Amino acid sequence: MADNMIAWDLGADRVLVLTIDDPSQATNTMTEEFARDLTATVDRLESEKDTFDGVILTSGKDTFFAGGDLNLLMNAGPADAESIAAGLDTYKAAFRRIETLGKPVVAAINGTALGGGFEIALACHHRIALDAKGSLLGLPEVTFGVLPGAGGVTRTVRLLGITNAVLNVVGQGRRMKPAKARQVGIVDEVVADRDEMFARARAWIAANPGAVQPWDAKGYKIPGGSPSSPALTANLPAFPATVRKQLKGAPMPAPIAVLSTAVEGAQVDLDTAFAIETRYCANLICGQVSTNMIKSLFFDLNSINKGASRPAGFARRKAEKVAVLGAGMMGAAIAYVTAQSGAQVVLRDVSLEAAERGKDYSRGLLDEAVAKGRITPARRDEVLGRILATDNVTDVKGADFVVEAVFEDLELKKKVFAEVEPLLAEDALIATNTSALPLSEMVTAVGRPRDFIGLHFFSPVDKMPLLEIVVGENTGDEALARAFDFAQQIRKTPIAVKDVYAFYANRVIAQFVDQAVAMLAEGAHPASIEQATTQAGFPVGALALLDEVNMKTTLKIQRGAIAAATAEGSTYVETPGTPVQERMVEEFDRPGRLAGRGFYDYAQDGSRLSLWDGLREHFHKPEVEIPFEDMKERLLIAAALEAARCVEAGVVRTVADANIGSLFGIGFPAWTGGAIQYINQYDGGLGGFAARADDLRAKYGDRFEVPESLREMAAAGKDFG
Numbered sequence: 257m258a259d260n261m262i263a264w265d266l267g268a269d270r271v272l273v274l275t276i277d278d279p280s281q282a283t284n285t286m287t288e289e290f291a292r293d294l295t296a297t298v299d300r301l302e303s304e305k306d307t308f309d310g311v312i313l314t315s316g317k318d319t320f321f322a323g324g325d326l327n328l329l330m331n332a333g334p335a336d337a338e339s340i341a342a343g344l345d346t347y348k349a350a351f352r353r354i355e356t357l358g359k360p361v362v363a364a365i366n367g368t369a370l371g372g373g374f375e376i377a378l379a380c381h382h383r384i385a386l387d388a389k390g391s392l393l394g395l396p397e398v399t400f401g402v403l404p405g406a407g408g409v410t411r412t413v414r415l416l417g418i419t420n421a422v423l424n425v426v427g428q429g430r431r432m433k434p435a436k437a438r439q440v441g442i443v444d445e446v447v448a449d450r451d452e453m454f455a456r457a458r459a460w461i462a463a464n465p466g467a468v469q470p471w472d473a474k475g476y477k478i479p480g481g482s483p484s485s486p487a488l489t490a491n492l493p494a495f496p497a498t499v500r501k502q503l504k505g506a507p508m509p510a511p512i513a514v515l516s517t518a519v520e521g522a523q524v525d526l527d528t529a530f531a532i533e534t535r536y537c538a539n540l541i542c543g544q545v546s547t548n549m550i551k552s553l554f555f556d557l558n559s560i561n562k563g564a565s566r567p568a569g570f571a572r573r574k575a576e577k578v579a580v581l582g583a584g585m586m587g588a589a590i591a592y593v594t595a596q597s598g599a600q601v602v603l604r605d606v607s608l609e610a611a612e613r614g615k616d617y618s619r620g621l622l623d624e625a626v627a628k629g630r631i632t633p634a635r636r637d638e639v640l641g642r643i644l645a646t647d648n649v650t651d652v653k654g655a656d657f658v659v660e661a662v663f664e665d666l667e668l669k670k671k672v673f674a675e676v677e678p679l680l681a682e683d684a685l686i687a688t689n690t691s692a693l694p695l696s697e698m699v700t701a702v703g704r705p706r707d708f709i710g711l712h713f714f715s716p717v718d719k720m721p722l723l724e725i726v727v728g729e730n731t732g733d734e735a736l737a738r739a740f741d742f743a744q745q746i747r748k749t750p751i752a753v754k755d756v757y758a759f760y761a762n763r764v765i766a767q768f769v770d771q772a773v774a775m776l777a778e779g780a781h782p783a784s785i786e787q788a789t790t791q792a793g794f795p796v797g798a799l800a801l802l803d804e805v806n807m808k809t810t811l812k813i814q815r816g817a818i819a820a821a822t823a824e825g826s827t828y829v830e831t832p833g834t835p836v837q838e839r840m841v842e843e844f845d846r847p848g849r850l851a852g853r854g855f856y857d858y859a860q861d862g863s864r865l866s867l868w869d870g871l872r873e874h875f876h877k878p879e880v881e882i883p884f885e886d887m888k889e890r891l892l893i894a895a896a897l898e899a900a901r902c903v904e905a906g907v908v909r910t911v912a913d914a915n916i917g918s919l920f921g922i923g924f925p926a927w928t929g930g931a932i933q934y935i936n937q938y939d940g941g942l943g944g945f946a947a948r949a950d951d952l953r954a955k956y957g958d959r960f961e962v963p964e965s966l967r968e969m970a971a972a973g974k975d976f977g
């Protein structure tokens with residue numbers, strides 16, 4: 257047993273400590289070797305059980321256990337269903353043997369335990385979590401398009417009841433801090449240090465020599481009742497409706513499968529419930545959606561967040577004193593995330609009143625966090641104390657990092673740069689948050705063009721994870737490296753983009769919303785357009801989104817895009833939706849939510865009411881029938897084609913960036929794995945995608961023209977990778 261990665265350490269007190277430590281990896285995961293060692297360990301537990309009185313299961317890493325081997329799951333296809341099911345059953349069998357060993361088994365969860373890693377803990381009789389820094393617990397499988405298939409759904413349902421298990425643990429895949437996990441009920445105790453963790457584990461073993469799982473105890477009933485109980489039966493019909501409402505018809509199989517596993521499994525004995533769970537899980541793993549989601553939302557995202565595209569050779573740097581120029585909507589929020597990251601912030605506006613109003617934005621968010629018990633008042637004061645609101649430009653003296661967020665006005669921005677530059681640290685990085693102005697024109701006002709860069713944030717800044725780093729013609733590699741470091745410091749996901757009009761994400765989103773409005777112009781029913789958008793998997797209806805952004809803004813962007821495209825000699829100047837937006841703004845004075853009226857009517861408090869009746873009167877043509885499938889695919893394909901053009905033109909540097917930028921920047925549907933992955937996995941591959949785009953082009957216009965590079969890849973039988 258010398259080469260078993262689960263170390264066996266039997267103490268004089270007859271408590272056996274099993275420590276999982278895979279020497280080949282930084283974290284423990286469910287590899288084939290682990291499965292083999294686990295089974296060997298369980299064999300030994302059974303044969304030597306007279307030598308110990310209880311077991312403590314822990315890990316030799318900083319984290320407890322990271323979970324399933326996502327590489328394996330990502331690459332599984334329909335042909336692998338049997339072997340995947342067999343793999344799940346191996347774990348289920350081993351876990352079942354642990355919980356029925358006849359000895360108390362305690363999980364000493366010394367750090368993060370997610371997915372399969374947490375399922376091991378669920379097979380123990382008692383769970384003690386160490387409140388380690390950054391430690392996260394839970395079953396996040398659903399966020400990768402799968403479900404916890406090593407007993408996770410079955411055990412949480414039996415531990416917590418269907419409602420609590422689905423809503424708080426398996427349904428949305430929440431990753432919880434230990435205290436939250438304790439509150440939800442998936443761990444029993446939370447401790448502050450390791451010694452205490454082991455002491456409590458030993459004490460629990462001593463006090464519970466005959467421990468069994470709740471579901472193996474006599475007279476056990478599922479908390480809250482099994483589906484045959486009248487109270488639950490009354491509530492159950494609402495469950496699928498709730499999930500479907502959340503999904504808005506999007507083709508996301510995992511949340512539905514989780515629910516089916518929970519409900520069906522609660523009506524049968526444990527073994528049958530396990531079999532049901534395995535079947536649903538194997539189907540998900542072998543499907544395309546989980547492949548897409550694991551690829552983008554796990555592998556690509558992790559490598560981007562770790563700085564895969566950061567130029568090498570420059571020491572990592574933390575921004576210490578950050579000058580945020582302009583305390584409006586964006587500046588105020590940028591100041592908030594920057595102060596959270598530990599940097600000192602000078603928030604400067606033209607009047608002290610405006611600057612203070614900007615700081616109030618942080619105060620509001622921090623007060624709310626205190627009220628909800630998420631942070632202490634001391635932490636609020638500490639973060640607020642880092643923000644200096646000022647109208648005095650000399651306060652930026654010595655800043656090593658500048659983020660400019662004044663009005664979108666070229667001359668003003670140039671004036672602001674010229675004003676602050678002499679006051680800054682010698683090698684300060686100067687960034688602009690412009691949405692669309694070319695860096696190449698602003699840079700003339702900056703003395704050190706190599707240190708000038710764009711940081712394009714998305715609103716609301718504290719919620720939106722994406723940051724586009726705009727690389728100007730003169731931007732140096734060191735500046736780019738520092739921008740990546742800053743993104744990491746403020747916990748944003750950075751993608752480097754070229755200094756072209758509207759950069760990347762907004763170019764892609766513009767195509768999707770333009771198709772929606774084009775359909776309105778053609779006479780489609782407005783409610784069908786909204787339905788097509790959410791059924792395609794976008795988070796909100798396209799018309800609602802336009803109202804949110806405001807059509808005065810989108811029109812300005814579109815006109816700018818037309819001018820920029822014309823100047824570049826591009827043929828993509830046609831935007832079929834523009835005339836509708838012009839009428840909405842100019843003829844009907846309905847620019848969007850802020851005005852209280854747009855495609856929708858809004859209540860006094862800004863909440864969305866119903867679609868404006870006038871849309872039917874002015875645009876809807878009942879005789880026009882656009883096939884619903886065409887409506888959905890026009891939205892997806894128009895956006896995906898623009899993403900492909902951006903890859904072709906080097907607007908983004910990698911396919912991973914293109915996918916993550918579309919998912920995080922525009923809400924491209926998660927089930928696709930991103931706009932380029934959507935093309936890669938289209939039925940028939942790139943050829944199938946191109947044929948469908950050609951078909952849409954014939955019916956709906958030149959926006960569906962396929963880039964040459966895509967056709968060439970299709971002809972060569974390749975994809976984007």
Ligand code: NAD
Pocket residue numbers: 581582583584585586587604605606610660661662663664665668672689690691692712713714715
């Ligand atoms: P805003 O109008 O809310 O704020 C601009 C602020 O700049 C105002 O408070 C104004 O008083 C201040 N200001 C003007 N002149 C100044 C000066 N000389 N020195 C210091 N402050 C000055 O605008 P916003 O929405 O925050 O946008 C700011 C920038 O961010 C623009 O370039 C915009 O294009 C860009 N942007 C906006 C969004 C968005 O969603 N609104 C998204 C990304 C980028």
